[in-house]
Amino acid sequence: MTSDNPDTHSLGALDETAKRLLFSDARTANTFADTPVSDAELAAIWELARWAPTSANTQPLRVLYVRGGAGRDRLVTHMNDGNRAKTASAPAVAVLAMDDRFHEHIPTVLPYKPELRDVFAGNDALRTGTALFNATLQAGYFILAVRAQGLAAGPMGGFDAAGIDADFFPDGRFHSILVVNIGHPGKDPWYDRLPRLGHDEVVRWA
């Protein structure tokens, strides 16, 4: 990772195949093959995503992997109608949630500023806003980490969050923000790609 000049560091870039895999050719899968996804593969997704940055190293995202059986059946009942068949057919599903008490870990994760724990403890709006913002950033990292492991991700916002939280996180500490189907694409897995905004509609220069 370092060049011969101690004052500069040269980083590599992804090759075109890798860029396509993660970004430009990747698609949201809507059907899944029977091919199983192992617990080791699911753990490997988090092993990648955990390193990407968060504000003050807060890391508020929590991941519940639902594989099959009764847990899956319960999860499906909390999904919107249009998402139930997809979630029922995915070999694994991740419920991504924010931990509203992430600040209890501050003395461990931010050892040079442990007093930030009490700042968050005393300011509910700051704490919740920080949790939601950073957990959502981490959800973005998570989706790309699924793809990095060679799996298809199917993120969905259409679900009864209060229902999932009451069912799977009954202590009230975690709040679900996104549900992601994970697996290998099945038959006719992709819809036609929807248009992206043009560069001139998104990017400005100063």
Place this chain on the structure above:
Amino acid sequence: MTSDNPDTHSLGALDETAKRLLFSDARTANTFADTPVSDAELAAIWELARWAPTSANTQPLRVLYVRGGAGRDRLVTHMNDGNRAKTASAPAVAVLAMDDRFHEHIPTVLPYKPELRDVFAGNDALRTGTALFNATLQAGYFILAVRAQGLAAGPMGGFDAAGIDADFFPDGRFHSILVVNIGHPGKDPWYDRLPRLGHDEVVRWA
């Protein structure tokens, strides 16, 4: 991207070098070399990030690239004290903002459901929540797209958002959510890595 069996599709995975580049070895740079970053490189970052998914294809993130000169000087004044030297030394800086009127694009980006534009127009809380959530997801994609291009990212939450918005987005439509320094790492660019939460603290299984 497809296997011989029409009912399943095999995706590739990133190799270990690529995984390290994007996730496990990547670090937030705090100093930058003089090596310039070209407009083509900055455009290429967005060319990757634009493809990653958002709810209902809403794509509410907007990117302002600030390169140098008077714009940079103004931006630095809006950064928190601890971030000013970093932003002043980065060859390029991205101000990431959410577009609170993203729904005006719905008939283009979601052509099968153009009526969603009016749903968002009539519900400020839904519109703003959708904009913030999806723009933040896209900010996560953006940070990894910077790394995919072989550049170091330095995301910062410490800035006067109202000041940036009044200065750079005076029509009131865009709201800054994150500022990201972009460049090649300089001298002593990385602090010691802060601890990540253990898998057992983040991941649950059902």
